[in-house]
Amino acid sequence: MKERVFITLTNGFKDKLFRLAKRLLVSNEEAEDATQEVLLKLWKNKKKIEEYKNVEAFAMTMTKNYCYDKLKAKETGNLKIVHSNYKDERPSLQRQVEAKDSLDWVGKIMNDLPEQQRMIIQLRDIEQYDNAEIADMLGLNETAVRVALSRGRKKIREELLKKHNYGVV
Amino acid sequence: MELSNIEKLLEKYFEGETTISEEKELKVYFTRETVPSHLERYRDLFQYFSEESTITATRDLKLKTRNRPKFAWVGMAASIALITGLFLTRTNPPPEKVDTFEDPEIALQETKKILSMVSQYMNEGKQGLVYLKEFENTKSKFIK
Numbered sequence: 001m002k003e004r005v006f007i008t009l010t011n012g013f014k015d016k017l018f019r020l021a022k023r024l025l026v027s028n029e030e031a032e033d034a035t036q037e038v039l040l041k042l043w044k045n046k047k048k049i050e051e052y053k054n055v056e057a058f059a060m061t062m063t064k065n066y067c068y069d070k071l072k073a074k075e076t077g078n079l080k081i082v083h084s085n086y087k088d089e090r091p092s093l094q095r096q097v098e099a100k101d102s103l104d105w106v107g108k109i110m111n112d113l114p115e116q117q118r119m120i121i122q123l124r125d126i127e128q129y130d131n132a133e134i135a136d137m138l139g140l141n142e143t144a145v146r147v148a149l150s151r152g153r154k155k156i157r158e159e160l161l162k163k164h165n166y167g168v169v
Numbered sequence: 170m171e172l173s174n175i176e177k178l179l180e181k182y183f184e185g186e187t188t189i190s191e192e193k194e195l196k197v198y199f200t201r202e203t204v205p206s207h208l209e210r211y212r213d214l215f216q217y218f219s220e221e222s223t224i225t226a227t228r229d230l231k232l233k234t235r236n237r238p239k240f241a242w243v244g245m246a247a248s249i250a251l252i253t254g255l256f257l258t259r260t261n262p263p264p265e266k267v268d269t270f271e272d273p274e275i276a277l278q279e280t281k282k283i284l285s286m287v288s289q290y291m292n293e294g295k296q297g298l299v300y301l302k303e304f305e306n307t308k309s310k311f312i313k
Contacts, residue, residue, distance in 0.1 A: 018226040032228045106217035125218045128189055150185030156214060157183060164210040 006046060010039055013056045016127050017063045023122040024067035026111060034070065038062045060137040064119065071115070109159040117152030124149055172205060179211065 017038055022031035038059060042049065052058045110118060116138070123134045124145075131149070135142045178195055181187045187195070199208075199215035270276035 015225045102213045103217045126222045146185040
């Protein structure tokens with residue numbers, strides 16, 4: 001496979017890879033690194049590309065795995081400050097300032113979801129893959145995808161409602 | 170689309186039972202200018218989704234392909250040829266020695282004759298070296 005063919009092939013979904021990586025890793029730079037890494041890995045295995053029945057789904061799975069590895073490495077590398085004994089139910093001042101823009105707020109809510117729900121909402125509501133494709137990418141069954149999707153969406157709704165009624169109720 | 174329909178779709182949406190096309194309808198509906206106030210809060214959500222689907226990486230992603238220079242293999246072949254050549258010429262067995270005498274006794278005597286001739290010449294040559302002693306003598310005259 002020639003470089004140009006490969007680039008036209010991956011151009012179709014490389015932004016999707018980037019957005020998935022960004023959803024999981026949050027940082028722009030890290031997401032770019034992840035995308036680059038995944039594309040490089042694909043390029044190195046270009047001889048096998050024809051064997052994959054769905055390169056896009058395969059690349060998505062690779063991205064997911066790469067990001068999981070990154071997140072795991074971060075967790076072990078960093079000292080986590082856990083303060084589980086008390087919790088401020090109101091959004092912190094910093095968050096209020098950060099999320100002045102209401103769309104940012106949705107993003108914040110979304111990034112607080114568990115990784116799996118976050119990914120599924122990303123793939124379904126933003127990239128518009130159907131549940132079967134998502135199940136294939138994440139190695140789940142379709143029912144699990146639907147349940148996680150519903151839970152994630154409801155959680156977002158709940159948080160949005162809180163925000164909407166904040167100061168009113 | 171009618172309001173009741175949208176509400177029904179929203180309910181289905183949160184149960185995760187809408188199809189992709191129904192979700193598209195919702196997106197279209199909520200990106201409109203006017204949305205009834207009780208549905209206002211969902212507008213951010215669907216707007217966020219449609220906005221997020223447009224972000225792209227800012228950095229250009231490149232494939233680092235390590236292109237070897239085209240004629241690198243010529244150099245490699247040459248060096249391999251050189252090394253194997255060296256080894257091959259080195260390991261050529263020296264020509265085998267052939268006996269020139271039938272009788273070992275005669276051979277011994279011939280060898281002795283040659284060796285004594287060599288030593289005789291050596292001794293003759295050494296006699297010329299006696300003069301070297303003069304250097305030592307004159308040197309010891311000056312340096313005591």
